[in-house]
Amino acid sequence: MQDELQDIGKKGEVIVSDDRFDAIIVGAGLAGSTAALTLAKAGMEVLVIERGNWAGAKNVSGGRLYGHALEKILPGFAEEAPIERKITKERISLLSETAGTTIEYADESFRKPETASYSVLRSKFDKWLAEKAEAEGAMFVTGIHADEMIVKDGKVCGVKCGEEEMEADVVILADGVNSPLAQSLGMKKELAQAETAVGVKEVIGLEEKVIRDRFGLTENEGCAWMMAGYPSDGGIGGMCLYTNKESLSLALVLTTSYIGQSELSVPQLFERAKAHPVVAPLIEGGKLLEYSAHLVTEGGYNMIPTLYKDGVLLAGDAANMVINIAYTVRGMDFAIESGRLAAETVIKAKEKGDFSASTLSAYKQMLDNSFVLRDMQFHAKAPKLMEHKEIFTKYPQMAQEIFSEMYTIDGNPRRHLLKFAKPALKKAGGIFKLARIGLDANKAI
Ligand SMILES: Cc1cc2nc3c(=O)[nH]c(=O)nc-3n(C[C@H](O)[C@H](O)[C@H](O)COP(=O)(O)OP(=O)(O)OC[C@H]3O[C@@H](n4cnc5c(N)ncnc54)[C@H](O)[C@@H]3O)c2cc1C
The missing domain is CATH 3.50.50.60 (FAD/NAD(P)-binding domain)
Incomplete structure (x- = not known):
């Protein structure tokens, strides 16, 4: 048969x-x-x-x-x-055009089989x-x-x-x-444009040791890294990176309704994101092994x-x-x-x-x-949270302005945190907008 x-x-x-x-x-x-x-x-x-x-x-x-x-x-x-690697490090970044603000979370409990996640x-x-x-x-x-x-x-x-x-x-x-x-x-x-995103993905080959050194991993450990802001050019979306044994999976996911609003096509946006100063060193010297594109639904529970x-x-x-x-x-x-x-x-x-x-x-x-x-x-309210464009546009810039001043030591007079954080926050929509997003985030995640 x-x-x-x-x-x-x-x-x-x-x-x-x-x-x-x-x-x-x-x-x-x-x-x-x-x-x-x-x-x-x-x-x-x-x-x-x-x-x-x-x-x-x-x-x-x-x-x-x-x-x-x-x-x-x-x-x-x-x-x-x-499986490729057991994920033990989580990173999340807000990328502005020239800078990146990253939080890393590493946890021993991620090693237990019942809570483990794996790059595949x-x-x-x-x-x-x-x-x-x-x-x-x-x-x-x-x-x-x-x-x-x-x-x-x-x-x-x-x-x-x-x-x-x-x-x-x-x-x-x-x-x-x-x-x-x-x-x-x-x-x-039939899937509506507003309810879907398109994902483009590359698998980029790199030597095992290069991956370990670049991401600070031991032999079988892996890193999952989400990046919001510059990669999606202000549209709802972002980039994700996962370390495999001898390759990286790098994907840009962008809401379908944004396509056409940007002057750049999705593949061009992906190339632009790969050249970002935070991303480029991670993939440097890598060899393209696989390229794919796929739809992903964005509406969550309301689309069941x-x-x-x-x-x-x-x-x-x-x-x-x-x-x-x-x-x-x-x-x-x-x-x-x-x-x-x-x-x-x-x-x-x-x-x-x-x-x-x-x-x-x-x-x-x-x-x-x-x-x-x-x-x-x-x-179920995650799609609503994502509608706050500031997350993808103004907040990466705000983070850059705050951390840039904190970490720039150039002989100029120092200023107290509030002196530079307040104007940066105001430019990004102000305290009430931040509180609104905080409340929506609380309902969504
Ligand atoms: C860019 C991107 C990133 C993602 N990242 C993650 C992630 O990191 N973690 C996560 O958990 N999920 C992630 N997802 C979601 C995840 O990939 C899907 O939820 C998962 O693949 C769903 O599995 P499935 O078996 O339902 O469908 P699929 O994996 O799509 O399998 C469907 C199968 O059906 C076959 N098929 C379709 N039509 C026919 C037909 N008419 N006749 C015969 N065969 C047919 C296809 O060839 C395919 O093999 C991501 C999705 C995308 C697009």
Whole structure:
């Protein structure tokens, strides 16, 4: 069967599949492969359809995986998975045109498996996870695009790939951010410009020792670094950098509605940010290994679509499960947990022999009680916080003015902090604006 399905991908021939699966999963990202692993472990017959040539071939992330969700399914996974580095240092910077103000936070507790986060390269990591699911008996077919849903009497009962129809009791859509398949079922709206950002990412090769020395790391430690201000040219967004073993992942994420407002294109903005005096020395001498671009949803909890219907469930990015809360971007742990919970729902539905919306509604209840929707709801006001443009425009400049005066010793008369901090704050919008942003930040993070 697998050979036949792979042949469809290679030659575009029509082969009618007589086999019926317990579940079909569209997309072998983290959500899809986790669902496949969970279902296969429970002895279910599961088919995963992936359009890329291998799981992970088309997947993009800034690069940090919070490990807790996968730890529940594969305890100690980091011992064998192709993780890059354990993140032990967090840095956040406000960049003006010529300066950077950075806070660093390092914590020993970040080393514990239950709280650890890891830099990962998706093309390796997703492949590994898919192989884990395959080892449990899940069937993966790659290089095949699922084009259409098969719906009979209002119930989803399979997918169409070209002329080939494949049927199952239930379909889990884990096909990522756009999910035209979920849109075709009326479960999800077409993404609006104001609700999305575009991420461009480079993986830049550097020697292992250079990375350690440049970022002050020991052998397996890593650094996650968010930078706001100059990189996004005043638009909502920022740059993130993650240290891998022998490379850096550097990404610029910019709200889609800003594109066109800047004189520079997104790739030009990215080049400009790479030349910033704080960034340039970090990547100096590096070799471009990979370039990718991807959409990311920005609306958070308010964008959660319909999560289940008769015979179908949405997981991961297909269900818009991403949050961007300025100091971190999260989507991978949501994808893993929602994939697991979608599979748990299907296992229970199989026991009942009922895949109706009423039975599948247990998925939403489980998500409501899980960290996925709890955390997303907790951070629901993050998009509103990001609307304060001062964070990306005036505050990096304000920080520069204050710290520049503190640290400039040139023989000129010294001034007390308030003498120079007050005018800098006034220029950035004043104390009331700062208090407003502080209050909104308190509600959002
Ligand atoms: C620039 C950027 C930075 C990010 N940084 C982070 C971060 O640091 N940490 C974090 O946790 N999250 C981050 N995220 C979010 C994170 O990448 C996503 O939330 C996560 O990848 C979602 O996983 P998924 O499995 O749901 O979807 P995906 O990883 O997108 O997987 C979907 C899969 O479906 C396949 N597919 C799609 N359509 C079809 C079809 N019709 N037929 C067959 N296959 C199909 C695709 O090829 C793909 O393999 C970032 C996202 C971006 C864009």
